[in-house]
Amino acid sequence: AQSVTQPDIHITVSEGASLELRCNYSYGATPYLFWYVQSPGQGLQLLLKYFSGDTLVQGIKGFEAEFKRSQSSFNLRKPSVHWSDAAEYFCAVGEPNFGNEKLTFGTGTRLTIIP
């Protein structure tokens, strides 16, 4: 069965500093990979996704992620964070055989931004 690990439960970053959120997955083949963001009281918003091709994926709000097959990782990065980036971030994998209907999520990383 597929699984997702987000090893950092909580990260604190100064505004303007760079950010990297870690994600490792377990799956027998190359999965579909996603990063979602959830603000308090809100649903999930897709930041970016990887299906195939270029392993560096650009998303919304200045985020990017890099798929590394050898490390089974899909880390999320942003060069300079803004106070509005404070939220919960979830990495997810989807089973290619079924498209993206069934997503398995990690436990999330809470991002706090300090002035």
Added chain:
Amino acid sequence: DAGVTQSPTHLIKTRGQQVTLRCSPKSGHDTVSWYQQALGQGPQFIFQYYEEEERQRGNFPDRFSGHQFPNYSSELNVNALLLGDSALYLCASSSKGPGETQYFGPGTRLLVL
């Protein structure tokens, strides 16, 4: 263009009761998936509906059931509520097929007392 909508936003029930949650997909979408998000956890897949049939199911008991209507809207029903069913229930819609993005609604927060 309205996104995914869910109702109600909040709900309080007692153990043993039954609850129905509702979801309207984003315009143009025909596939609806339901997820349960317990406090401090990531969402967990409950099931997915397409063409008014349950197509996939996660590791949830039969107390969790659903329905999809001809207009693609969907309901999630939970019978014999347990305290552990307290969670945020998220609905996601998409078009059928690989590579299609799932769009999530704001969720229904269910509290079971």
